């Protein structure tokens with residue numbers, strides 16, 4: 542083909558999509574931080590009821606916004622729904638497009654889509670390293686300049702599982718210029734046990750901050766693609782304008798509403814995760830392998846120079862986990878906390894391979 546493609550587009554890396562192995566019998570799939578349980582039965586019932594209306598455009602956004610607003614005691618105008626929280630990352634970048642300010646600051650390693658999306662929309666990405674596997678506000682402050690337009694913070698951070706706390710975050714926001722949008726992605730927020738985890742949604746009227754949440758993880762709807770953002774009402778109205786109409790399909794909207802209402806399902810998922818965390822901690826100590834204490838549904842484990850080989854060996858045994866080389870952590874693997882039978886299978890297989 543003779544068609545020309547700009548260099549800045551050629552430079553965009555592919556998003557590392559999850560391998561679709563591991564859905565069949567016999568596999569243990571701990572590579573994509575998914576929920577190991579099928580969704581709540583109430584989700585299935587609501588989906589079946591909705592199918593009859595498939596000839597209509599999806600109209601359930603407002604109902605979902607109202608339910609989320611009730612949960613956080615905020616207004617529906619402070620909420621934007623997205624086709625996954627990934628869509629809100631994009632709407633934020635689109636709404637913030639500025640003739641002169643094109644800087645996007647991204648702590649790294651962190652979720653790959655922030656830098657990919659920033660590049661798509663013509664931002665200049667500044668990568669700021671983590672310190673001891675944590676987001677370091679002082680290095681972010683140092684890299685901020687007059688061209689900075691947007692900062693992506695992931696809390697807890699994928700792939701390390703660590704968090705930043707409310708006090709440090711508010712101090713950071715106080716020093717951040719008012720014309721820089723801070724996007725805080727809390728995709729794994731439901732799993733956090735630390736009491737000092739920021740209640741970011743309460744800060745939206747004091748600082749230019751948008752918080753992202755998702756139904757993909759704790760609510761078990763990754764395949765349907767629904768997430769949401771919470772921000773100050775006028776800011777949200779501008780994000781809405783940069784979004785495709787009807788980007789979230791009807792089935793996803795009714796499923797998210799039913800999932801939100803089934804807090805019993807969420808409790809079961811979180812209890813399983815706490816149990817899995819304790820199991821991993823004890824099993825890794827016994828092997829022994831060091832790991833980063835996690836506030837999420839995954840654990841970053843230090844394997845050593847053979848980490849990539851070990852991941853291949855696990856794959857041969859039908860156990861899928863993620864090698865962290867592409868994240869600049871070549872000696873580490875990231876393992877999702879699954880059901881207990883899956884966690885045991887992973888640990889037993891790993892032990893056998895390490896021998």
Ligand SMILES: Cc1ncc(COP(=O)(O)O)c(C=O)c1O
Pocket residue numbers: 573574624625626627628652695699726728754755756757763766767768
């Ligand atoms: C930190 C983080 N944010 C966002 C997402 C994607 O969320 P969604 O499925 O809502 O687009 C992921 C998925 O793995 C993630 O790890």
